[in-house]
Amino acid sequence: MKIVLIGLQGSGKSTQGNLLRQKLGVPYLASGDIFRKMAMEESTSGKYVRETLAAGQLVPDDKTISIVEEYLTKPEYEGGYILDGFPRTLVQAQAFKEMIDKVFYIRVSDAEAWKRLKLRLAKQKRADDSPEAIKRRIALFHKMTEPLLDYYRAKQLLIEINGEQTIDKIHQDIIFKIKHG
Ligand code: AMP
Numbered sequence: 001m002k003i004v005l006i007g008l009q010g011s012g013k014s015t016q017g018n019l020l021r022q023k024l025g026v027p028y029l030a031s032g033d034i035f036r037k038m039a040m041e042e043s044t045s046g047k048y049v050r051e052t053l054a055a056g057q058l059v060p061d062d063k064t065i066s067i068v069e070e071y072l073t074k075p076e077y078e079g080g081y082i083l084d085g086f087p088r089t090l091v092q093a094q095a096f097k098e099m100i101d102k103v104f105y106i107r108v109s110d111a112e113a114w115k116r117l118k119l120r121l122a123k124q125k126r127a128d129d130s131p132e133a134i135k136r137r138i139a140l141f142h143k144m145t146e147p148l149l150d151y152y153r154a155k156q157l158l159i160e161i162n163g164e165q166t167i168d169k170i171h172q173d174i175i176f177k178i179k180h181g
Pocket residue numbers: 009030031032033035036052053056057058059060064084085086087088089092128137
């Protein structure tokens with residue numbers, strides 16, 4: 001089972017991705033985690049990724065595509081995976097040739113995402129979580145990632161999930177759709 005999760009930052013993708021990993025027994029891979037790990041490296045590309053993340057910008061498509069695709073060649077992803085944060089642009093989606101089974105769009109409003117992210121900011125400061133970066137990422141989502149919804153809808157892969165429910169209800173909704181289409 002190959003699943004892609006799409007949603008605003010704060011939509012609960014990683015929470016749901018990890019629940020799905022446990023439930024389905026397939027690995028969870030978040031492109032943001034890959035880049036956060038790269039950002040800790042003391043190399044030129046580490047510094048570049050660090051600055052890109054801190055600014056709330058996207059890593060260029062060609063770089064992102066080759067990095068994520070290389071990850072997916074690892075044997076642990078052979079039997080399927082849950083992808084969070086990739087593809088995130090139309091260019092990435094078109095370049096991504098894997099046979100995806102389902103794409104879940106976990107829908108939350110900008111206001112709800114803001115509310116959750118402000119709470120997260122107050123609790124645990126992540127290097128790429130400044131209010132300016134969050135604002136930029138929400139705007140980037142609308143501009144660069146929303147077109148993916150139509151792209152995957154046209155391929156009849158897109159399933160919309162109401163992300164403004166309890167964690168458990170969202171998980172149940174996703175599982176229901178996996179079982180019953
Ligand atoms: P995330 O944890 O998914 O919000 O990702 C954190 C940051 O990593 C993003 O703000 C981007 O700078 C970068 N990133 C993650 N996934 C992608 C992607 N598919 N394309 C470009 N940049 C990405």
